[in-house]
Amino acid sequence: MNETAPLAEESAPVYPMPRVSPVDPPPPLAELRAGKAASRVTLWDGSQVWLVTSHAGVKAVLGDRRFTAVTSAPGFPMLTRISQLVRAKPASASFIRMDDPEHSRLRSMLTRDFLARRAEALRPAVRELLDEMLAKLVTGERPVDLVAGLAIPVPSRVITLLFGAGDDRREFIESRSAILVDRGYTPDQVAAARDELDGYLRELVEERLADPGDDLISRLVLDQVRPGKLSIDEMVPMCRLLLVAGHGTTTSQAGLGLLSLITDPGLTEALAEDPGLMPKMVEELLRFHSIVQNGLARAATEDVELDDVVIRAGEGVVLSLSAANRDEQIFPDPDRLDPHRDARRHFAFGHGMHQCLGQWLARVELEEIYAAVLRWMPGARLAIPFEELEFRHEVSSYGLGSLPVTW
Amino acid sequence: MSDIPRLTISIDPAACCAMGRCAATAPEVFDQDPDTGTVVLLDATPPPELHAPARLCAELCPCEAITVTEG
Numbered sequence: 001m002n003e004t005a006p007l008a009e010e011s012a013p014v015y016p017m018p019r020v021s022p023v024d025p026p027p028p029l030a031e032l033r034a035g036k037a038a039s040r041v042t043l044w045d046g047s048q049v050w051l052v053t054s055h056a057g058v059k060a061v062l063g064d065r066r067f068t069a070v071t072s073a074p075g076f077p078m079l080t081r082i083s084q085l086v087r088a089k090p091a092s093a094s095f096i097r098m099d100d101p102e103h104s105r106l107r108s109m110l111t112r113d114f115l116a117r118r119a120e121a122l123r124p125a126v127r128e129l130l131d132e133m134l135a136k137l138v139t140g141e142r143p144v145d146l147v148a149g150l151a152i153p154v155p156s157r158v159i160t161l162l163f164g165a166g167d168d169r170r171e172f173i174e175s176r177s178a179i180l181v182d183r184g185y186t187p188d189q190v191a192a193a194r195d196e197l198d199g200y201l202r203e204l205v206e207e208r209l210a211d212p213g214d215d216l217i218s219r220l221v222l223d224q225v226r227p228g229k230l231s232i233d234e235m236v237p238m239c240r241l242l243l244v245a246g247h248g249t250t251t252s253q254a255g256l257g258l259l260s261l262i263t264d265p266g267l268t269e270a271l272a273e274d275p276g277l278m279p280k281m282v283e284e285l286l287r288f289h290s291i292v293q294n295g296l297a298r299a300a301t302e303d304v305e306l307d308d309v310v311i312r313a314g315e316g317v318v319l320s321l322s323a324a325n326r327d328e329q330i331f332p333d334p335d336r337l338d339p340h341r342d343a344r345r346h347f348a349f350g351h352g353m354h355q356c357l358g359q360w361l362a363r364v365e366l367e368e369i370y371a372a373v374l375r376w377m378p379g380a381r382l383a384i385p386f387e388e389l390e391f392r393h394e395v396s397s398y399g400l401g402s403l404p405v406t407w
Numbered sequence: 408m409s410d411i412p413r414l415t416i417s418i419d420p421a422a423c424c425a426m427g428r429c430a431a432t433a434p435e436v437f438d439q440d441p442d443t444g445t446v447v448l449l450d451a452t453p454p455p456e457l458h459a460p461a462r463l464c465a466e467l468c469p470c471e472a473i474t475v476t477e478g
């Protein structure tokens with residue numbers, strides 16, 4: 001972990017805590033969950049905030065409008081050094097960092113493009129893309145790295161498809177948005193990547209203003225920008241949010257889900273018996289891996305009673321999605337990955353008004369990625385010992401650096 | 408009165424944030440407007456076999472737009 005981590009009082013341990021097992025949340029979270037509704041933890045900058053670890057507590061806070069998602073609000077937890085940057089330049093914040101009514105004003109402009117039925121309509125294109133990619137991968141050399149070969153390119157291909165941006169621009173988008181979610185970079189590097197991405201998106205928007213097509217950007221331009229409901233200055237961070245929020249998350253979840261599928265024979269057997277189990281399996285894998293590993297940040301704008309704890313106005317709160325998703329009150333035997341579990345109550349996509357806009361698209365991508373690998377690489381297995389896998393802790397969505405497989 | 412259990416559902420379209428968890432979980436009971444995604448209630452008093460899915464919808468709805476009342 002981080003050597004510069006501040007010394008914490010015993011009553012407020014340093015957060016995030018280190019993992020012991022690479023696929024399970026840090027063990028102290030389970031102990032905290034058994035205690036009070038919220039407990040004090042110390043962040044990297046020495047500040048103390050509340051940590052909520054139970055399913056009921058996470059649901060209550062994320063559903064309560066007295067908690068704000070605005071990073072400049074007093075007491076807002078700075079989970080990483082990078083969050084300071086977002087705070088320093090609030091003008092470019094996207095709606096994930098806004099409260100209603102501003103948040104829903106902007107988000108609702110995108111709703112139609114992210115409805116479940118729209119995601120479903122994209123499924124054939126996603127499947128075709130996967131078949132094309134896998135046909136190439138299986139004829140190449142073994143082992144194949146499924147992270148570089150599928151988990152990274154698929155989400156970015158799908159987003160550029162939505163944006164109507166060509167292959168020539170994909171590499172640029174991919175590299176810049178990867179920097180934005182990687183804590184290995186300095187705030188200055190992140191700022192530079194963000195500015196480059198914004199400049200690029202502005203170009204794309206202006207291009208579509210002049211010559212609209214049939215894609216998400218063009219629809220926003222025609223329905224919102226031209227009638228004066230949305231400015232270009234608002235639209236650029238919105239497009240950046242779609243890139244950044246949909247990219248590293250889906251990559252991480254695809255990689256870790258594939259790891260589970262190829263190392264846990266129970267899962268593939270269950271799927272072989274009943275291929276209709278895939279959507280259920282995807283929910284369980286989302287619950288189990290909870291890749292937004294450090295959780296979500298909010299701040300109280302009023303005093304709020306949370307069961308046996310009072311959170312004061314101006315105090316920060318961190319909601320541990322991974323701890324809530326292992327809450328035995330809701331998910332019996334929570335540390336078991338169970339293909340037959342009804343995991344729909346998980347919070348891998350958050351809860352409340354900010355719940356993931358891209359969740360239906362993510363589900364389609366994940367279902368198709370998992371199914372395509374099982375179809376094209378029957379009997380796929382790890383090409384290196386499990387202990388040699390490289391897990392990436394420094395990114396905001398926890399995941400694998402690579403996943404070498406053979407079959 | 409019969410002893411068939413009854414469940415009454417009401418929705419608050421103004422609170423709905425178009426997440427679509429309801430229509431995916433109980434398509435017999437909920438739909439979404441194809442343009443806005445806003446919840447549409449198809450059956451306010453669904454038959455008993457749909458009570459469990461309907462209750463789950465109320466629980467899953469991220470924006471507390473669904474209320475179920477027993478009886």
Ligand code: HEM
Nearest residue numbers: 095096245246249250253296348349350354356357358362
């Ligand atoms: C497995 C993949 C994904 C996971 C685990 C995930 C997780 C999340 C979570 C936890 C939030 C809530 C953040 C908060 O409350 O502060 C969120 C919000 C969001 N996600 Fe995702 N996401 C995924 C994929 C995607 C995709 C594919 C897209 C779009 C292309 C996307 C777009 C968004 C957007 C726009 C928001 C902000 C919503 C709002 O503030 O109203 N996500 N996501």
Ligand code: SF4
Nearest residue numbers: 423424426427429468
């Ligand atoms: S789950 Fe709730 S927010 Fe989502 S469409 Fe249904 S009623 Fe609306």
